[in-house]
Amino acid sequence: MQLPFLTGYCDRLSVKPGDDIRFMISGDGADTAEVQIVRLIHGDENPEGPGFIEVEIDATCNGSVAITEQYTQTGSYMEIDGDGARFDVGGSFTLHAFVWSTTPTKGRQGILTRWSAPSARGVALGINDQGRLAVWIGDGGAIEEIASSEPLEARIWTFVAASYDAQSGTLALRTEPVINAYNSHLSPVVPRSKQSEASKATTIKPVAPAVGLLLAGFYGDDRGRGASIDGLYNGKIDRSGIHTRVLSPTELAAIREGEMPPPDGLLTYWDTTVGYTAQGIGDTLVDRGPHAMHGHGRNRPIRAMTGYNWSGRDDCFRLAPEQFGGIQYNDDAIIDCRWTPSFSWTVADDIKSGVYAARLRTGALEDHLVFFVRPIAPTAKIAMLMPTASYLAYANERFVLQHAPGIEAVTAHTLILHDVDYLLGQHAEWGRSSYDHHNDGTGVCHCSYRRPIMGLRPKHRMASTGIPWQFPADMSIIYWLEQCGYEYDVITDEDLDREGVDCLRPYRVVLNGTHSEYYSERMLDASEEYLAAGGRIMYLGANGYYWVVAFREDEPWCMEIRKLDSGSRAWQAAPGEHYMATNGDKGGIWRNRGRPPQKLTGVGFTSEGMDESQPYRRMPDSYDRAVSWVFDGVDNDVFGDYGLAQGGAAGI
Known part of the structure; x- marks a missing residue:
């Protein structure tokens, strides 16, 4: 049974008086909801404690707001500049790419496409319903497809090329494994067919659709916010391109061997290795062709991944960027729900620093969209540092529900499920935590707060133990500060990462949260510098300063994690993929980079148990x-x- 819901998120977690903050709401079962800004004092509803405490705040945004269920586009893909008109699908062409599929049997998937599924128009190079590499064309009435003779093998690099000869009407496909001792799931000693070629004459002449070019998907139905992206691909795609003529077998063989595509008839050549710096690489896919038809990643395709030509010698893209052309795509990735804002609020000048939320109510449904207000300038001697990086790492963790028997054995507790746990199970589009795996089994390495986060709610209780965890647990520190009458400011990991030690320096003492596990280098440097200069940190938690993470300066709402081959971990990055695309840092735990937490606080995490x-x-x-x-x-x-x-x- 589908549960009714009312939820949302903010576009910012940390704000100051005078800042604008936007709230995105989605729900079903009602047309309106009541909004009330509240200051949160305590979250846990345990009757043996102080109970849930909030204080209503006068705010210009309080009142009734219209709501509707908002569509979320999941999956990472690459959107190409322009409307695709430069690619004349009715003329002769060749498409080519290096692919490393993780789920070849999941159904039809796009690799390099200008294809509209609703209109059955255009061209697509992809994987068909039988798990074979294929090319299909459509004229709006009929579809012609040609596929490889053998199913595509998972996690094996393969070169694929498709061509259409407009004069003869010949549609052709060529595939060939590209395997060395390091780059694929199987080694060269395993026998397999070396090459597959197929062709057929067709009377169907492809007609251009009213959509552009994509990598890792194709255009589907309009679901309320423009055409959706369907046929989402799982796996890696390395260098790819388009020619406006049919390339010869010799020319294709040269591309397969790593040579630049011939300039004659070149329309696009997306070189996935261009753009690396010592600080990583962004979401732009560079086209080295004559028209600069660059690609732009949506939902953060994963960069700094090994490519088809990885030799196994270098484990960092800085050493051999030409071997790190793999870009990984996942059909369930979500970085930004991109919902339409429902309302906004300019934080009032007289608002005290603290933990706040927009409380939403309609009928029996309620939700709190949490955010943090820091002062324009420090006003207190005490700072409460809210560990928002750790909130992101655990955001919408699903492993508890998916691996219940194992979790119950570890925690020595029977799962206690609440409505929000069932709700999360019904909404895969709200994303996963860094403790989960994508649909193809790869670990989730990007976490964002531009989506509903069930654990970032004051009343939430952890299903595996039945107690508050992360943010709701930290609210007990807020209550303690309030009850003791201390004057304090609230700051966040986001502020610390952006401002460094300047964020901490004004305070005599900084309180950390109950589980400050995830730290960027800028955050750790700032904490160390603050202590070395005479500052004081009250480390009130455990398992802190453990995992290395990274944020982009212009996108503090998205965090990258690479979990490596040591530490208490739910997944492990593949060989050669240990360095983060966000800033070039090596991932893993801080201990393995010479900075165990004991060097900062004197104590560190060695083991765990949650039974008592x-x-x-x-x-x-x-x-x-x-x-x-x-x-x-x-x-x-x-x-x-x-x-x-x-x-x-x-x-x-």
Whole structure:
């Protein structure tokens, strides 16, 4: 049964008074919702604690707002500049590409296309319903297809070329594996056919559709926001191109061997290795052809991946960029839902720094779209650093539901599911966490907050343990600060990554959250510099300063992670794909880059268990005069043997 829902997200997580923030809402079962800006004090509804506490705030955006269910385009793909008119599908042509498919049997997929499925017009080089490389053309009434003689093998680099001779009406396809000892799932010792060629004469002359060129998909039906992208491809695509003539077997063989395509008749040549710098590579796919028909990645196709010619010697794109032309596409990737804004708010000048939300209500449905307000200039001696990078890493984790028996064994708890867990299961388009896998089994390495995030809600409880986790757990620190009467400012990981130590320097002490696990180099540098200069950090969590992450300066809402071959991990990056495209840094855990958390805070994560929580015990060094003042007012050597999270202060 499809559950009714009301949800949304903000376009920014961290704002100051005077900033504009936009809210995107989607829902079904009602036409309107009531909006109320609230300040959040505590989230956990456990009756043994303070309960849920929010304070309503006067705001110009409060009131009724129209809502509708908004469409989300999932899947990563490459959109090519222009309307595709330069590619005359009715004339002679050759399409070619290097491909490494991860799900060849999932159904029809586009590789290089100018194809409209609703109108059955255009040309597509792709994979057909039988899992074979194919080319198909359409004139709006009939479709002609020719496919390879053998099914496409998964995770094996293959060169594919398709041509159409407008004079003779001949449609042709040529495929050939491109395998060395390193680049594919199988090695050259495994017998396989070396080459497949097929051709046929057809009376169908392709007619140009009213759509442009795509890599890794083709155009489908209009679903309320323009034509959708269907036929989404899973796997990698390396260099590809189009000629406005039929290339000879000799010319195709030269391209397969790594030579530049011949200039005669060249329309486009998308060189996936162009654009690398020491700081990584962006979403633009460079066309080295005469018309500069560049591609632009949607939903963040993954760059800095090994290509068809990877030799296995160099594990970083900086050393041999010509071997890192692979771009990985996933049919379930989502970086930005790109919903239409439902309302916006200019944060009032008199708003106090803190944790806020736009509360949405309609009928029995309620949601909180959380954001954080920092001051225009620091106003307090204490800063509460909200670990938003870790919120992103765990955003919409699905592994708990997909691997319930294993999770229950690890946590020693029976899953406790709530409506939001079922809702998340019904909405794959809201994306996954860095603990999940894509549909093709590859790990999720990009996480974003421009989508609904179920765990970024004050009342959320973790299904595997039945307790607050990440953001809802950090709200207990906010409540403690409020109850003690401390003046404090709220800042976020996003602010720290952008501003460095300047973000921390004004404060005498910085409080960290309950699980500040994910840290960029800029964040770690700033924390270290702040402490070295005499600042103080109250590290109130565990498993902190663990994974390396990266953010683009102009896109703080998207984080990249590469999980490597050590550490407590849900997946592992493939050989040669350990360096992040975002900034060129090596991924993995900070310990393996010479910066274990013990060097910063004196303690670090070594093991885990979630069956019960334990108290703390004072160690002999805690009585040293230099630090004993920390325990003033603590009467016992054992403390924290109680609490709302499984009966103790430490263990989650």
